[in-house]
Amino acid sequence: MRDYLLFCNYCRMFTLLHSYNRETGMFLGEYSLLHNEYTRNSIVLNRFLLAHVGHVMRVIPSKTEEFQEIICTAAHFLQDDIDKFVEESLALEKYKERDRxxxxxxxxxxxxxxxxxxxxxxxxxxxxxxxxxxxxxxxxxxxxxxxxxxxxxxxxxxxxxxxx
Structure with missing residues (x-):
């Protein structure tokens, strides 16, 4: 399975989409090492798109030299907030399960x-x-x-x- 990232050429910034989940029709989203989980929603992607309106963006597949170069040299969008987004996502899932x-x-x-x-x-x-x-x-x-x-x-x- 292939992972992807979305890269803004103008800002030299990226967000990790990870792999595409066909069941939900969404990417797994950013990954938190702290919670060992993906966001499993598009909140970071939506914020990335809004922050880069009008900029040229590209989707880069994993297992390419360009993917590795971007990961090593470009800025990671909202890197410090990923744990918070994953925590909110997990809390929302728990709430939905409790509601069910x-x-x-x-x-x-x-x-x-x-x-x-x-x-x-x-x-x-x-x-x-x-x-x-x-x-x-x-x-x-x-x-x-x-x-x-x-x-x-x-x-x-x-x-x-x-x-x-």
Whole structure:
């Protein structure tokens, strides 16, 4: 896999894009030795582009002499702030994961509430006595529908618990 850097000819400054991630459609971004992680977002790239509006820029692939020369001689854009950007990126990922988990837990609570409501409705239906055979058929259909809904809901809850 190839790594890339973006180089501004006018300022003799670069930012490391690293490799391109096809799944996210983004470059891995700058790398922090402190956190042993990439930014995994385009914040440094965006700032680099804004800081160099109107300048001639080139994308340089790794494994070339020019890549090595630029790394050794040119200035690295926002080099002192990379650790901060990676830290913010990691914090954002943790927040997103915590948010996803809380959404799942809320959904699970909603399913248990739905189960309770369906059981309560089923109990109410079974206590009603039909005055005509047609009404009896309607009540039977509602009862069977509620039982089927409970069956499907409990099956989904069992699958959810099996996956965890």
């Amino acid at each position: 988990r809380s959404e799942r837990e809320i959904g699970l609570v909603q399913l248990y509430i739905l189960e309770h409501l369906l059981v309560h409705e089923l109990e109410n239906i079974t206590e009603i006595r039909a005055s005509t055979p047609a009404e009896g058929q309607v009540l039977l259909g509602r009862e069977l529908g509620l039982k089927r809904a409970l069956e499907l809901l409990r099956s989904a809850l069992a699958e959810k618990q099996a996956l965890e």
